[in-house]
Amino acid sequence: MMRGLAPEARYGLAAALLCAVVLLFFWPGVAHYDSVAQYQQVVSGAYNDWHPPVMARLWSLSYALGWAGQGPMFALQTLLWWAGLGLLAAALARSGARIAALAVVALGLWPPLLGWQALVVKDGQMAAALVAATGIVAWKRFAERPVGWVATTAVLLLLGYALLVRANAVFAVAPLAVGLLAPGGWQAWRSRTVLIGAVALAALALSPLINARIFGAEPSGVAATQPLFDMAGIAHRAGPHAVPMVPAETWQRLEAERCSSSVLWDNFSIGKRCDYIQRDLTGRPRQEIFAAWMRAIRAHPDAYLSHRLAHWNATMRWFVPWHFPQAVPQAESLPNRLGLATPGRQVIAFDRVAGWLANSPLGAPILAFAAALAVLALAKPAQITAHGLAVSLALSAVAMEASFLFLSIASDMRYHLWSMLAAWLSLILLLTQPLPWRRARIALLLLALIALTSLGARLLLPQIGDDYAALLR
Incomplete structure (x- = not known):
C-alpha cells in the first residue's frame, strides 16, 4: 500500500498508524500518584501549585464536557508525541535521510521512553509538547521554507504549555525555543546565549504569577x-x-x-x-x-x-545498582475512587521489558547526557540544517540534565523523559552527515566509557529493589 507514496507520506502514515496502536495498547493511560492528585483538583475545582495548574485546568475542560477520567489527557500527549516524531521523520525522509527517519520512528517505540510516556503526568505532557513543536519547525526548515505565522503560533503555544507544565521546564524550553524560532542560525551563538538567558529569567519571574493570577492556584508550600x-x-x-x-x-x-x-x-x-x-x-x-x-x-x-x-x-543513574527504584514504568493506575481506570494486563508485560532496559546502562540518563554533549562537540550548525536542529535539541537536553545538579529533590526516571528523547534525536540528526573521524572516535570512546562504568556499577553494587518503598526504608 505504501509503495506508491512519497517517502514523507510513508513515514507520516507509519507514525499515524503507530499512534493508533499505542492508544489502543495503553488506553486509557496510566494514572500516576500525581495524576490522581491533579484529577482530585479537577473534580473539586480547588487548585494549588503543588502540581502544574495549567495541566489541571486543561484537564478540567474535558471533564466539564462530560469526558471523565484520564483518557483525554492520554490522547493529547500521545497525539502530540507521534505528530512531532512523524513530522520529523517525514522531513528527514523527504530530504533523503531515510535511515534517520526510520530511527526517529523506532525511537518513539523505545520501551523505556514509551513506557513512561504512557503515564498521564506532567513529564509526558512536557515531552509531547516539545517534540511536537520540534516536528513542526523541522518540517518547514528541512524544506527551506519560512515557519510562517500559523506554525509559529502553534509552536509558541506548545512551548508555553511545556514551560508551565513543569517547574524546572525553563531549562529545557529556553534553549529549544531560541533554537527553533530565533533567526540567524547558531553562528550567532553569543547573541543566542544572551537570548536564552533572557527567556529563562522572564519565565522564572512570570510563571508563579501566571499560576496564581491566571489559573487561580493557591500556594501549597x-x-x-x-x-x-x-x-x-x-x-x-x-x-x-x-x-x-x-x-x-x-x-x-x-x-x-x-x-x-x-x-x-x-x-x-x-x-x-x-x-x-x-x-x-x-x-x-x-x-x-x-x-x-x-x-x-x-x-x-x-x-x-x-x-x-x-x-x-x-x-x-550512573554509579547505581541494576535494580534502582523508579526506573520501571508504572503499569497500573494508582488505586482511587475517582474513576481513573487501569490499562489492560498487556501493559504489565511490556513494562517489565521497559524496566529491564531502563535499569540497564542503555536506559541511563547519564548516557543520553553524554550523547548530547558529543553532539554539541561534533555538530556544524552554521552549515548543516540537520545539525542546527541537533544543537537545539542537545542544548535543551544538556541544560535540563545539568539543572538537576542544583534543583532536584527526587530521582524518578520520568523526570528525564524529554532530555533522553531530545538527546537521542539530536544524535540521529547529527549522524545524517559525515563526521570528522578523529573527534567522532574520541566521542565514541567517551560514550563507551560511560556505558562500561555504568555496567560495572550495576554488576558490583548491592541491589536495592525496584519499588518506591525501597527508597523510604
Whole structure:
C-alpha cells in the first residue's frame, strides 16, 4: 500500500498508524500518584501549585464536557508525541535521510521512553509538547521554507504549555525555543546565549504569577521542598548544628531514624515517617527559609556539593545498582475512587521489558547526557540544517540534565523523559552527515566509557529493589 507514496507520506502514515496502536495498547493511560492528585483538583475545582495548574485546568475542560477520567489527557500527549516524531521523520525522509527517519520512528517505540510516556503526568505532557513543536519547525526548515505565522503560533503555544507544565521546564524550553524560532542560525551563538538567558529569567519571574493570577492556584508550600532537602543533606554531612533554623535535637532525631537521603526528599513529606520536621518550618515565611538555605550553603559548601553530587549521580543513574527504584514504568493506575481506570494486563508485560532496559546502562540518563554533549562537540550548525536542529535539541537536553545538579529533590526516571528523547534525536540528526573521524572516535570512546562504568556499577553494587518503598526504608 505504501509503495506508491512519497517517502514523507510513508513515514507520516507509519507514525499515524503507530499512534493508533499505542492508544489502543495503553488506553486509557496510566494514572500516576500525581495524576490522581491533579484529577482530585479537577473534580473539586480547588487548585494549588503543588502540581502544574495549567495541566489541571486543561484537564478540567474535558471533564466539564462530560469526558471523565484520564483518557483525554492520554490522547493529547500521545497525539502530540507521534505528530512531532512523524513530522520529523517525514522531513528527514523527504530530504533523503531515510535511515534517520526510520530511527526517529523506532525511537518513539523505545520501551523505556514509551513506557513512561504512557503515564498521564506532567513529564509526558512536557515531552509531547516539545517534540511536537520540534516536528513542526523541522518540517518547514528541512524544506527551506519560512515557519510562517500559523506554525509559529502553534509552536509558541506548545512551548508555553511545556514551560508551565513543569517547574524546572525553563531549562529545557529556553534553549529549544531560541533554537527553533530565533533567526540567524547558531553562528550567532553569543547573541543566542544572551537570548536564552533572557527567556529563562522572564519565565522564572512570570510563571508563579501566571499560576496564581491566571489559573487561580493557591500556594501549597512546594517551593520550600528544595531548601528542606538540601538543608537536611547539609546537616547529615556537617552535623546537627550546621543548620540552626531547625533545632539540633530535630536534626539528631532525623539522623537516628535515618531520614536523610540524597536520593529523594519524600521521607519529609506530610504523612511520611519523618514529617515532624515540617513542624519546625510551619508558619515560617518563605524568605526566611530561603535565607537559611543560602546561609547553610555558604557556611558548608563541601557538605552541600557532596549532597548535590550524590543526588545527581542517583538521578542520572550512573554509579547505581541494576535494580534502582523508579526506573520501571508504572503499569497500573494508582488505586482511587475517582474513576481513573487501569490499562489492560498487556501493559504489565511490556513494562517489565521497559524496566529491564531502563535499569540497564542503555536506559541511563547519564548516557543520553553524554550523547548530547558529543553532539554539541561534533555538530556544524552554521552549515548543516540537520545539525542546527541537533544543537537545539542537545542544548535543551544538556541544560535540563545539568539543572538537576542544583534543583532536584527526587530521582524518578520520568523526570528525564524529554532530555533522553531530545538527546537521542539530536544524535540521529547529527549522524545524517559525515563526521570528522578523529573527534567522532574520541566521542565514541567517551560514550563507551560511560556505558562500561555504568555496567560495572550495576554488576558490583548491592541491589536495592525496584519499588518506591525501597527508597523510604
